Amino acid sequence: MEHNGYITETEIGGAANGPLAGTTVAVKDNLSTEGVRTTCGSAMLAEYVPPFDATVVERVKNAGATIPGKTNMDEFGMGTTTETSAFGPVENPAAPGHVPGGSSGGSAAVVAAGDADLALGTDTGGSVRCPAAFCGVVGIKPTYGLVSRYGLVAYANSLEQVGPIAPTVAEAAELLEVIAGPDSQDATTRDATDHGTDYDFAAAADGDVDGLSVGVPTELVEGAEEGVREQFWAAIDDLEAAGATHEAVSLPSVEHAVEAYYVIAMGEASSNLARYDGVRYGVSGGYEGDWNETFARSREEGFGEEVKRRVLLGTYALSAGYQEKYYKKAQDARAWVQQDFDSAFETVDVLASPTMPVTPFELGESLDDPLKMYLADANTTPVNLANLPAISVPVGETDGLPVGMQLVGPAFGEKAIIRAGSALA
Numbered sequence: 001m002e003h004n005g006y007i008t009e010t011e012i013g014g015a016a017n018g019p020l021a022g023t024t025v026a027v028k029d030n031l032s033t034e035g036v037r038t039t040c041g042s043a044m045l046a047e048y049v050p051p052f053d054a055t056v057v058e059r060v061k062n063a064g065a066t067i068p069g070k071t072n073m074d075e076f077g078m079g080t081t082t083e084t085s086a087f088g089p090v091e092n093p094a095a096p097g098h099v100p101g102g103s104s105g106g107s108a109a110v111v112a113a114g115d116a117d118l119a120l121g122t123d124t125g126g127s128v129r130c131p132a133a134f135c136g137v138v139g140i141k142p143t144y145g146l147v148s149r150y151g152l153v154a155y156a157n158s159l160e161q162v163g164p165i166a167p168t169v170a171e172a173a174e175l176l177e178v179i180a181g182p183d184s185q186d187a188t189t190r191d192a193t194d195h196g197t198d199y200d201f202a203a204a205a206d207g208d209v210d211g212l213s214v215g216v217p218t219e220l221v222e223g224a225e226e227g228v229r230e231q232f233w234a235a236i237d238d239l240e241a242a243g244a245t246h247e248a249v250s251l252p253s254v255e256h257a258v259e260a261y262y263v264i265a266m267g268e269a270s271s272n273l274a275r276y277d278g279v280r281y282g283v284s285g286g287y288e289g290d291w292n293e294t295f296a297r298s299r300e301e302g303f304g305e306e307v308k309r310r311v312l313l314g315t316y317a318l319s320a321g322y323q324e325k326y327y328k329k330a331q332d333a334r335a336w337v338q339q340d341f342d343s344a345f346e347t348v349d350v351l352a353s354p355t356m357p358v359t360p361f362e363l364g365e366s367l368d369d370p371l372k373m374y375l376a377d378a379n380t381t382p383v384n385l386a387n388l389p390a391i392s393v394p395v396g397e398t399d400g401l402p403v404g405m406q407l408v409g410p411a412f413g414e415k416a417i418i419r420a421g422s423a424l425a
């Protein structure tokens with residue numbers, strides 16, 4: 001299609017009846033679909049056809065939705081612009097000439113363009129929220145363990161969750177309701193009812209913020225571009241006009257979040273991606289009697305530059321002489337970030353910040369500068385480190401480019417962020 005949002009267009013039918021009957025739900029191409037290729041945006045898996053459905057795919061089908069296609073993405077979810085895809089970049093339908101954000105850029109783009117009603121993305125360090133913000137739609141990253149990861153091709157297991165993307169908060173909440181809940185195939189799933197809540201997420205989208213206290217972490221606003229900050233504060237005014245109050249809070253640890261996130265994510269990625277050996281999965285390097293040679297050749301051919309960079313850095317960070325220096329330190333920082341959020345939620349109900357400190361890059365602008373790309377994740381990665389739920393809602397434009405507000409809740413506090421978000425979009 002026009003924006004290159006789909007890697008594979010198809011039509012996977014769902015049950016005749018259900019809460020999503022008559023709805024199309026596009027699915028990110030790192031979620032397994034039985035009989036339909038699942039590439040992860042990688043040449044390595046260009047021909048890979050899974051023999052089973054991911055749990056979230058099964059649930060969406062059982063709810064009556066039709067899946068119109070598998071959406072384009074940064075290779076294995078590694079990126080913030082959807083430009084590391086082996087299937088070409090995606091153009092942002094809300095900002096022509098600009099990236100849609102990433103890594104679930106295809107999912108956000110097909111929703112923004114009206115080529116699907118709803119979509120599933122995955123969020124390891126912001127990959128649902130960033131493209132939602134850049135494309136002017138809504139995205140939710142659930143509490144770690146609320147949604148099954150069974151059938152999600154792993155990038156960094158301890159950080160990622162599947163999340164909905166939709167034009168409105170109410171629709172995103174409805175899709176979350178369908179995919180959430182324990183799964184015997186994923187031992188890291190948790191039952192929300194054991195954590196003081198239920199699954200009536202759609203009903204929470206009632207826009208009632210009367211008496212809600214909103215904390216604004218200074219560290220996550222200061223670094224944002226001026227136009228982004230303006231739209232952010234205008235949205236805070238809207239929440240206050242609807243009965244909420246706001247106060248400044250401090251999360252001193254978040255200045256280390258991007259570094260800690262990338263050490264952990266790359267470490268987990270280097271381990272997860274070891275399975276692409278050209279024998280069990282992936283393009284074959286051609287067997288000539290030497291295993292190492294075959295392994296190296298298939299990875300040389302099958303992986304793109306960003307994936308190779310991360311496998312190398314992750315392997316280095318986990319290696320015997322260095323893991324105390326990098327991986328252990330990153331885990332300590334992760335614990336500190338978690339504590340900071342815990343203490344903030346002792347005084348406020350939700351936290352608000354710009355989703356992205358920047359507006360969508362022009363196509364091609366950030367590819368040569370990975371550091372610039374990594375730093376754009378400053379506001380989203382702390383949430384994954386702390387395993388918390390967050391939503392991105394559109395709050396206007398600056399210079400014609402969409403701006404998103406991120407609302408973060410305590411663990412299993414999906415209803416609070418849905419309620420707050422629904423007062424805005």
Ligand code: GLN
Nearest residue numbers: 077078079124125126127
């Ligand atoms: N941009 C981040 C990264 O490249 C987040 C990606 C994601 O959430 N999958 O790792």
